[in-house]
């Protein structure tokens with residue numbers, strides 16, 4: 001996603017139960033003691049001081065800073081984190097450092113304010129379903145999907161770059177849904193990233209999971225092509241060994257994505 005990353009909180013109030021890779025790793029390393037501990041995030045108090053110290057040395061080297069890999073920059077209804085995120089963006093703007101953000105919260109429309117507006121930044125949401133029942137089960141404290149999409153659309157309408165991560169996409173034994181509905185709801189974005197659901201027996205229990213992900217990757221790639229949206233299919237999502245029986249158009253399209261540089 002980027003050559004640098006910035007995580008300005010320990011923990012994440014969204015409490016995803018896929019499971020969340022960041023939570024699993026932090027718990028395994030003893031940084032976080034429990035799920036209860038994880039969903040009570042602690043901010044990095046000196047994040048701005050650290051930036052002031054590190055940016056003069058690094059600003060000419062950084063291509064883009066990703067926010068965030070192990071927490072969420074716009075935690076739903078957690079104002080303390082959201083305020084710090086905006087201060088960090090202002091600080092990065094001052095040194096003309098590009099940021100790429102992703103959230104399961106709501107991208108604030110303050111990002112369109114003059115002091116924060118940055119055309120080179122990319123604002124993204126994670127979206128794997130439109131079902132609120134699914135969200136309540138797997139992303140229990142995150143923002144409702146409709147709010148995420150509406151907020152992103154506002155940024156798009158204000159001329160900012162937007163993107164969506166459809167990952168971890170659930171197999172039909174988790175939820176039956178039509179990926180076209182989801183794609184239609186975000187047809188305005190500049191980029192879509194698609195990836196499978198990892199680290200869970202739920203998806204491997206679905207015996208046709210390889211064919212399923214090949215077919216979903218094809219749907220995403222075809223939709224993006226029709227709507228002039230940049231696409232990235234995450235490595236490991238397409239199974240070359242299961243392309244043999246697919247439609248020839250599917251085989252050709254997916255082969256392009258397997259060869260494309262990430």
Ligand code: SF4
Pocket residue numbers: 012013014015016020021022023069070071072104
């Ligand atoms: S929003 Fe991201 S960091 Fe937060 S719990 Fe969910 S997967 Fe983990």
